[in-house]
Amino acid sequence: MPQSATLLADRSPAPLPEDVSFTPSCHGLLDLLLAVGDGRSDQGRDHPVAVVLALIAAATVSGLKGYTAISGWVADVPTEILDSLYRRVEARPAGRPSRSTLWRVCTDTDGDVLDAVIAEWTTTRRAGINEPALTSSDTPAQVRLDGKTVRGAVDADGEQLHLLSALAGTPGPDPAAVVIAQAPTDGAKTREPETARALLESLDLRDVTVTADALHTVKATAELIHQQGGHFVLPVKENRPALFAALDALPWAATAIGYESTETGHGRSTRRTIRVLPAPPGLPLPHVSQVWLIERYVTTSDGKQSAAAQLGVTSHPAEAAGPAEIAAFNRGQWTIETLHFIRDTCYREDHSRVRTRSGPRVLASLRNLAINALRLAGRTDITEATRWATRDMTRPFTILGLTG
Secondary structure, X not given: OOXXXXXXXXXXXXXXXXXXXXXXXXXXXXXXXOOOOOOOOOOOOOOOHHHHHHHHHHHHHOOOOOHHHHHHHHOOOOHHHHHHHHHHOOOOOOOOOOHHXXXXXXXXXXXXXXXXXXXXXXXXHHHHHOOHHHOOOOOOEEEEEEEEEEEEEEOOOOOEEEEEEEEEEOOOOOOOOEEEEEEEOOOOHHHHHHHXXXXXXXXXXXXXXXXXXXXXXXXXXXXXXXXXXXXXXXXXXXXXXXXXXXXXXXXXXXXXXXXXXXEEEXXXXXXXXXXXXXXXXXXXXXXOOEEEEEEEEEEEOOOOEEEEEEEEEEOOOOOOOOHHHHHHHHHHOOHHHHHHHHHHHOOOHHHOOOOOOOXXXXXXXXXXXXXXXXXXXXOOOHHHHHHHHHOOOHHHHHHOOOOO
Protein backbone atom coordinates (compact mmCIF):
# COMPACT_ATOMS: atom_id res chain seq x y z
CA MET A 1 0.00 0.00 0.00
CA PRO A 2 1.51 3.36 -0.97
CA GLN A 3 2.06 5.65 1.98
CA SER A 4 2.05 8.90 -0.02
CA ALA A 5 -0.41 11.06 -1.93
CA THR A 6 0.09 13.06 -5.12
CA LEU A 7 -1.43 16.52 -5.11
CA LEU A 8 -3.75 17.18 -8.06
CA ALA A 9 -5.75 20.23 -9.09
CA ASP A 10 -9.36 20.77 -8.15
CA ARG A 11 -12.37 21.38 -10.34
CA SER A 12 -15.19 23.81 -9.75
CA PRO A 13 -18.05 22.26 -7.75
CA ALA A 14 -21.30 21.45 -9.48
CA PRO A 15 -24.71 20.39 -8.15
CA LEU A 16 -24.91 16.69 -7.42
CA PRO A 17 -27.46 15.03 -9.73
CA GLU A 18 -29.81 12.35 -8.49
CA ASP A 19 -28.17 9.76 -10.74
CA VAL A 20 -24.59 10.52 -9.71
CA SER A 21 -22.29 7.57 -10.17
CA PHE A 22 -18.59 6.84 -10.38
CA THR A 23 -16.72 4.19 -12.32
CA PRO A 24 -14.99 1.67 -10.07
CA SER A 25 -11.24 1.36 -10.61
CA CYS A 26 -8.25 -0.52 -9.26
CA HIS A 27 -8.10 2.30 -6.72
CA GLY A 28 -11.67 1.73 -5.55
CA LEU A 29 -12.26 2.29 -1.86
CA LEU A 30 -13.11 -1.31 -1.03
CA ASP A 31 -9.98 -2.56 -2.82
CA LEU A 32 -7.82 -0.08 -0.94
CA LEU A 33 -9.42 -0.93 2.41
CA LEU A 34 -8.16 -4.49 2.01
CA ALA A 35 -4.74 -3.14 3.04
CA VAL A 36 -6.08 -1.96 6.40
CA GLY A 37 -5.73 -4.36 9.29
CA ASP A 38 -6.68 -4.45 12.94
CA GLY A 39 -3.97 -6.80 14.09
CA ARG A 40 -5.83 -10.00 13.34
CA SER A 41 -6.07 -12.20 10.27
CA ASP A 42 -9.25 -12.04 8.20
CA GLN A 43 -9.06 -15.79 7.62
CA GLY A 44 -12.05 -17.49 9.20
CA ARG A 45 -13.61 -14.22 10.33
CA ASP A 46 -17.24 -13.51 9.53
CA HIS A 47 -16.74 -9.77 8.95
CA PRO A 48 -13.59 -8.67 7.08
CA VAL A 49 -12.11 -5.36 8.20
CA ALA A 50 -12.53 -3.85 4.71
CA VAL A 51 -16.28 -4.50 4.73
CA VAL A 52 -16.78 -3.19 8.26
CA LEU A 53 -14.87 0.02 7.50
CA ALA A 54 -16.77 0.46 4.23
CA LEU A 55 -20.07 0.22 6.11
CA ILE A 56 -18.93 2.71 8.75
CA ALA A 57 -17.74 5.07 6.02
CA ALA A 58 -21.12 4.92 4.28
CA ALA A 59 -22.92 5.55 7.56
CA THR A 60 -20.67 8.55 8.15
CA VAL A 61 -21.57 9.99 4.74
CA SER A 62 -25.15 9.90 6.04
CA GLY A 63 -24.10 11.91 9.09
CA LEU A 64 -24.15 9.09 11.66
CA LYS A 65 -21.92 9.60 14.68
CA GLY A 66 -21.20 6.93 17.39
CA TYR A 67 -21.10 3.17 17.36
CA THR A 68 -24.73 2.72 18.46
CA ALA A 69 -26.11 5.03 15.76
CA ILE A 70 -23.89 3.47 13.10
CA SER A 71 -24.86 -0.09 14.06
CA GLY A 72 -28.54 0.85 13.82
CA TRP A 73 -27.95 2.30 10.35
CA VAL A 74 -26.01 -0.79 9.23
CA ALA A 75 -28.95 -2.94 10.34
CA ASP A 76 -31.05 -1.25 7.64
CA VAL A 77 -28.57 -1.54 4.74
CA PRO A 78 -30.26 -3.41 1.85
CA THR A 79 -29.24 -7.06 1.75
CA GLU A 80 -28.14 -6.89 -1.90
CA ILE A 81 -25.65 -4.09 -1.11
CA LEU A 82 -24.35 -5.86 1.96
CA ASP A 83 -23.89 -9.20 0.19
CA SER A 84 -22.15 -7.49 -2.72
CA LEU A 85 -19.52 -5.99 -0.41
CA TYR A 86 -18.72 -9.41 1.08
CA ARG A 87 -18.54 -11.12 -2.32
CA ARG A 88 -16.23 -8.42 -3.71
CA VAL A 89 -13.66 -9.17 -1.01
CA GLU A 90 -14.16 -12.90 -1.61
CA ALA A 91 -15.89 -13.48 1.68
CA ARG A 92 -19.09 -15.36 2.37
CA PRO A 93 -22.01 -13.04 3.23
CA ALA A 94 -22.41 -13.33 6.99
CA GLY A 95 -25.24 -11.05 7.95
CA ARG A 96 -24.64 -7.71 9.59
CA PRO A 97 -21.78 -6.79 11.90
CA SER A 98 -22.94 -6.02 15.43
CA ARG A 99 -22.14 -2.93 17.44
CA SER A 100 -19.39 -4.83 19.25
CA THR A 101 -17.84 -5.83 15.92
CA LEU A 102 -17.87 -2.23 14.71
CA TRP A 103 -16.25 -1.19 18.00
CA ARG A 104 -13.55 -3.88 17.84
CA VAL A 105 -12.57 -3.01 14.27
CA CYS A 106 -12.43 0.74 14.92
CA THR A 107 -10.48 0.50 18.14
CA ASP A 108 -7.84 -1.84 16.68
CA THR A 109 -7.51 -0.47 13.13
CA ASP A 110 -4.10 0.81 12.05
CA GLY A 111 -4.76 4.56 11.77
CA ASP A 112 -1.62 5.28 9.73
CA VAL A 113 -2.61 2.81 7.02
CA LEU A 114 -6.24 3.99 7.01
CA ASP A 115 -5.15 7.62 6.53
CA ALA A 116 -2.87 6.52 3.68
CA VAL A 117 -5.79 4.67 2.07
CA ILE A 118 -8.03 7.72 2.35
CA ALA A 119 -5.29 9.89 0.82
CA GLU A 120 -4.81 7.43 -2.05
CA TRP A 121 -8.55 7.18 -2.74
CA THR A 122 -9.02 10.95 -2.55
CA THR A 123 -6.17 11.88 -4.88
CA THR A 124 -7.11 9.13 -7.36
CA ARG A 125 -10.73 10.29 -7.35
CA ARG A 126 -9.64 13.89 -7.85
CA ALA A 127 -7.56 12.83 -10.85
CA GLY A 128 -10.49 10.89 -12.29
CA ILE A 129 -13.00 13.74 -12.11
CA ASN A 130 -10.76 16.59 -13.26
CA GLU A 131 -10.74 17.80 -16.83
CA PRO A 132 -7.26 17.66 -18.40
CA ALA A 133 -7.19 21.46 -18.68
CA LEU A 134 -7.53 21.74 -14.92
CA THR A 135 -4.79 19.28 -14.04
CA SER A 136 -2.02 21.20 -15.82
CA SER A 137 0.93 22.74 -14.04
CA ASP A 138 -0.56 26.17 -14.79
CA THR A 139 -3.30 25.62 -12.20
CA PRO A 140 -2.23 27.02 -8.80
CA ALA A 141 -2.52 24.60 -5.91
CA GLN A 142 -2.44 25.18 -2.17
CA VAL A 143 -1.92 22.85 0.77
CA ARG A 144 -3.11 24.17 4.13
CA LEU A 145 -1.78 22.70 7.36
CA ASP A 146 -3.60 22.95 10.66
CA GLY A 147 -4.20 20.86 13.76
CA LYS A 148 -7.39 20.04 15.63
CA THR A 149 -7.84 18.59 19.10
CA VAL A 150 -10.59 15.98 19.43
CA ARG A 151 -11.65 17.27 22.81
CA GLY A 152 -13.75 14.33 23.92
CA ALA A 153 -11.05 11.78 23.13
CA VAL A 154 -9.03 11.53 26.35
CA ASP A 155 -6.74 8.55 26.84
CA ALA A 156 -5.84 6.78 30.08
CA ASP A 157 -3.08 9.33 30.73
CA GLY A 158 -5.46 12.26 30.36
CA GLU A 159 -4.07 13.27 26.95
CA GLN A 160 -6.40 14.52 24.23
CA LEU A 161 -6.05 13.37 20.62
CA HIS A 162 -4.56 16.12 18.45
CA LEU A 163 -4.62 15.56 14.67
CA LEU A 164 -2.77 17.55 12.03
CA SER A 165 -4.47 17.69 8.63
CA ALA A 166 -3.28 18.74 5.17
CA LEU A 167 -6.08 20.24 3.07
CA ALA A 168 -5.55 20.59 -0.69
CA GLY A 169 -7.34 22.92 -3.06
CA THR A 170 -6.95 26.11 -5.04
CA PRO A 171 -5.84 29.46 -3.57
CA GLY A 172 -8.34 31.57 -1.67
CA PRO A 173 -11.48 30.40 0.14
CA ASP A 174 -12.11 27.01 -1.48
CA PRO A 175 -15.18 25.12 -0.21
CA ALA A 176 -14.23 22.12 -2.37
CA ALA A 177 -10.81 21.56 -0.75
CA VAL A 178 -10.19 18.02 0.53
CA VAL A 179 -8.01 16.36 3.16
CA ILE A 180 -5.08 14.53 1.56
CA ALA A 181 -3.12 13.61 4.69
CA GLN A 182 -3.58 13.40 8.45
CA ALA A 183 -1.43 12.33 11.38
CA PRO A 184 -1.55 12.51 15.19
CA THR A 185 0.87 14.74 17.09
CA ASP A 186 1.12 12.53 20.17
CA GLY A 187 -1.17 14.80 22.14
CA ALA A 188 1.06 17.88 22.02
CA LYS A 189 0.28 20.84 19.78
CA THR A 190 3.90 21.97 20.12
CA ARG A 191 4.93 18.91 18.10
CA GLU A 192 2.91 20.03 15.10
CA PRO A 193 5.96 21.24 13.09
CA GLU A 194 7.60 17.81 13.31
CA THR A 195 4.38 16.08 12.28
CA ALA A 196 3.89 18.61 9.48
CA ARG A 197 7.29 17.87 7.99
CA ALA A 198 6.55 14.14 8.06
CA LEU A 199 3.28 14.78 6.19
CA LEU A 200 4.90 17.12 3.68
CA GLU A 201 7.58 14.54 2.91
CA SER A 202 4.82 12.19 1.72
CA LEU A 203 3.35 14.75 -0.72
CA ASP A 204 4.33 15.92 -4.18
CA LEU A 205 4.91 19.63 -3.54
CA ARG A 206 6.14 20.64 -6.98
CA ASP A 207 4.54 24.00 -7.87
CA VAL A 208 2.42 23.77 -4.70
CA THR A 209 2.16 26.57 -2.12
CA VAL A 210 2.09 25.48 1.53
CA THR A 211 0.37 27.66 4.12
CA ALA A 212 0.08 27.19 7.87
CA ASP A 213 -0.12 29.19 11.09
CA ALA A 214 2.86 30.89 12.70
CA LEU A 215 3.83 27.77 14.65
CA HIS A 216 5.19 26.35 11.38
CA THR A 217 7.29 29.37 10.39
CA VAL A 218 10.57 27.60 11.12
CA LYS A 219 13.78 26.99 9.18
CA ALA A 220 13.40 23.22 8.88
CA THR A 221 9.92 23.46 7.37
CA ALA A 222 10.89 26.23 4.93
CA GLU A 223 13.94 24.20 3.85
CA LEU A 224 11.91 21.03 3.32
CA ILE A 225 9.26 22.79 1.21
CA HIS A 226 11.98 24.38 -0.94
CA GLN A 227 13.82 21.08 -1.41
CA GLN A 228 10.62 19.43 -2.62
CA GLY A 229 9.98 22.09 -5.24
CA GLY A 230 7.22 23.93 -3.39
CA HIS A 231 6.68 27.43 -2.07
CA PHE A 232 5.43 28.80 1.22
CA VAL A 233 3.31 31.71 2.43
CA LEU A 234 3.64 31.89 6.21
CA PRO A 235 2.69 34.42 8.90
CA VAL A 236 5.25 35.74 11.35
CA LYS A 237 4.39 36.42 14.98
CA GLU A 238 6.32 37.21 18.14
CA ASN A 239 7.02 33.53 18.81
CA ARG A 240 9.83 34.05 16.24
CA PRO A 241 11.25 37.22 17.87
CA ALA A 242 14.24 37.85 15.59
CA LEU A 243 12.23 37.37 12.40
CA PHE A 244 9.30 39.38 13.74
CA ALA A 245 11.56 42.27 14.76
CA ALA A 246 13.24 42.32 11.34
CA LEU A 247 9.88 42.55 9.55
CA ASP A 248 8.33 44.95 12.02
CA ALA A 249 11.21 47.42 11.46
CA LEU A 250 10.57 47.73 7.71
CA PRO A 251 9.13 50.99 6.31
CA TRP A 252 5.55 49.79 5.97
CA ALA A 253 3.99 53.23 6.40
CA ALA A 254 5.88 54.43 3.34
CA THR A 255 4.96 51.35 1.30
CA ALA A 256 2.01 51.64 -1.05
CA ILE A 257 -0.95 49.28 -0.72
CA GLY A 258 -0.49 46.62 -3.36
CA TYR A 259 -3.98 45.17 -3.26
CA GLU A 260 -7.16 45.64 -1.27
CA SER A 261 -10.59 44.06 -1.09
CA THR A 262 -13.86 44.76 0.70
CA GLU A 263 -16.54 42.27 1.68
CA THR A 264 -19.93 42.87 3.23
CA GLY A 265 -21.99 40.23 4.97
CA HIS A 266 -23.09 38.80 8.32
CA GLY A 267 -23.74 42.30 9.61
CA ARG A 268 -20.27 43.66 9.01
CA SER A 269 -18.00 45.17 6.37
CA THR A 270 -14.41 43.91 6.13
CA ARG A 271 -11.65 45.76 4.27
CA ARG A 272 -8.33 43.98 3.74
CA THR A 273 -5.12 45.55 2.44
CA ILE A 274 -1.70 44.10 1.71
CA ARG A 275 1.68 45.79 1.33
CA VAL A 276 4.60 43.80 -0.11
CA LEU A 277 8.36 44.44 -0.05
CA PRO A 278 11.38 42.50 -1.31
CA ALA A 279 12.92 40.40 1.45
CA PRO A 280 15.71 42.31 3.22
CA PRO A 281 19.09 40.57 3.49
CA GLY A 282 19.97 38.51 6.52
CA LEU A 283 16.50 37.25 7.49
CA PRO A 284 16.72 34.30 9.94
CA LEU A 285 14.57 32.13 7.63
CA PRO A 286 15.80 30.60 4.35
CA HIS A 287 14.39 31.04 0.84
CA VAL A 288 12.30 34.15 1.57
CA SER A 289 11.80 36.29 -1.55
CA GLN A 290 9.13 38.73 -0.37
CA VAL A 291 7.69 39.94 2.92
CA TRP A 292 4.22 41.29 3.53
CA LEU A 293 1.91 43.15 5.86
CA ILE A 294 -1.83 42.43 5.79
CA GLU A 295 -4.22 44.74 7.63
CA ARG A 296 -7.88 44.00 8.26
CA TYR A 297 -10.48 46.62 9.21
CA VAL A 298 -13.91 45.47 10.35
CA THR A 299 -16.97 47.70 10.76
CA THR A 300 -20.11 46.16 12.23
CA SER A 301 -23.68 47.25 11.49
CA ASP A 302 -23.84 49.12 14.80
CA GLY A 303 -20.79 51.20 13.89
CA LYS A 304 -18.17 49.42 16.00
CA GLN A 305 -14.75 49.16 14.41
CA SER A 306 -11.75 46.90 14.92
CA ALA A 307 -8.42 46.43 13.21
CA ALA A 308 -5.78 43.71 13.05
CA ALA A 309 -2.44 43.34 11.32
CA GLN A 310 -0.29 40.37 10.33
CA LEU A 311 3.28 40.18 9.06
CA GLY A 312 4.47 37.34 6.89
CA VAL A 313 6.94 35.88 4.42
CA THR A 314 6.79 34.02 1.13
CA SER A 315 9.28 32.18 -1.04
CA HIS A 316 7.44 33.28 -4.19
CA PRO A 317 9.38 35.81 -6.27
CA ALA A 318 7.47 38.94 -7.28
CA GLU A 319 7.06 37.80 -10.88
CA ALA A 320 5.35 34.60 -9.71
CA ALA A 321 3.08 35.98 -6.98
CA GLY A 322 2.11 39.59 -6.52
CA PRO A 323 0.13 41.17 -3.68
CA ALA A 324 -3.24 39.81 -4.86
CA GLU A 325 -1.92 36.25 -5.09
CA ILE A 326 -0.21 36.40 -1.70
CA ALA A 327 -3.44 37.73 -0.16
CA ALA A 328 -5.39 34.86 -1.74
CA PHE A 329 -3.02 32.25 -0.31
CA ASN A 330 -3.23 33.90 3.11
CA ARG A 331 -7.04 33.88 3.11
CA GLY A 332 -7.10 30.35 1.75
CA GLN A 333 -5.33 29.06 4.85
CA TRP A 334 -8.48 29.56 6.89
CA THR A 335 -10.50 27.28 4.62
CA ILE A 336 -9.24 24.49 6.86
CA GLU A 337 -11.18 26.04 9.73
CA THR A 338 -14.31 25.22 7.72
CA LEU A 339 -13.31 21.56 7.85
CA HIS A 340 -12.95 21.75 11.64
CA PHE A 341 -16.29 23.56 11.88
CA ILE A 342 -18.06 20.84 9.88
CA ARG A 343 -16.58 18.07 12.00
CA ASP A 344 -17.66 19.91 15.15
CA THR A 345 -21.16 20.96 14.06
CA CYS A 346 -22.35 18.34 11.58
CA TYR A 347 -20.60 15.40 13.27
CA ARG A 348 -20.33 16.89 16.80
CA GLU A 349 -16.80 15.56 17.04
CA ASP A 350 -15.83 17.51 20.15
CA HIS A 351 -18.83 16.03 21.98
CA SER A 352 -17.97 12.46 21.05
CA ARG A 353 -17.22 10.17 23.98
CA VAL A 354 -15.38 7.68 21.77
CA ARG A 355 -11.97 7.39 23.38
CA THR A 356 -10.71 3.77 23.30
CA ARG A 357 -7.40 3.08 21.52
CA SER A 358 -7.54 4.04 17.81
CA GLY A 359 -11.31 4.55 17.78
CA PRO A 360 -11.28 8.39 17.95
CA ARG A 361 -8.69 8.69 15.19
CA VAL A 362 -10.40 6.16 12.93
CA LEU A 363 -13.78 7.87 13.20
CA ALA A 364 -12.14 11.28 12.61
CA SER A 365 -10.44 9.88 9.50
CA LEU A 366 -13.72 8.46 8.20
CA ARG A 367 -15.35 11.88 8.74
CA ASN A 368 -12.62 13.35 6.55
CA LEU A 369 -13.35 10.66 3.97
CA ALA A 370 -17.08 11.44 4.04
CA ILE A 371 -16.49 15.18 3.63
CA ASN A 372 -13.98 14.53 0.82
CA ALA A 373 -16.41 12.24 -0.98
CA LEU A 374 -19.26 14.73 -0.83
CA ARG A 375 -17.04 17.61 -1.96
CA LEU A 376 -15.62 15.59 -4.84
CA ALA A 377 -19.19 14.82 -5.87
CA GLY A 378 -19.80 18.55 -6.16
CA ARG A 379 -21.48 19.14 -2.80
CA THR A 380 -20.01 21.80 -0.52
CA ASP A 381 -23.14 22.16 1.64
CA ILE A 382 -22.06 19.22 3.79
CA THR A 383 -24.80 19.37 6.42
CA GLU A 384 -27.56 19.39 3.80
CA ALA A 385 -25.69 16.79 1.74
CA THR A 386 -25.65 14.37 4.66
CA ARG A 387 -29.42 14.81 4.99
CA TRP A 388 -29.73 14.14 1.26
CA ALA A 389 -27.59 11.02 1.58
CA THR A 390 -29.50 9.56 4.51
CA ARG A 391 -32.85 9.72 2.67
CA ASP A 392 -31.78 6.88 0.36
CA MET A 393 -29.64 4.01 1.66
CA THR A 394 -27.96 3.55 -1.74
CA ARG A 395 -26.66 7.11 -1.99
CA PRO A 396 -23.77 6.87 0.51
CA PHE A 397 -22.45 3.75 -1.23
CA THR A 398 -22.71 5.45 -4.62
CA ILE A 399 -20.90 8.55 -3.35
CA LEU A 400 -18.04 6.32 -2.11
CA GLY A 401 -17.92 4.25 -5.27
CA LEU A 402 -18.91 1.12 -3.34
CA THR A 403 -21.68 0.01 -5.69
CA GLY A 404 -21.23 -2.24 -8.67
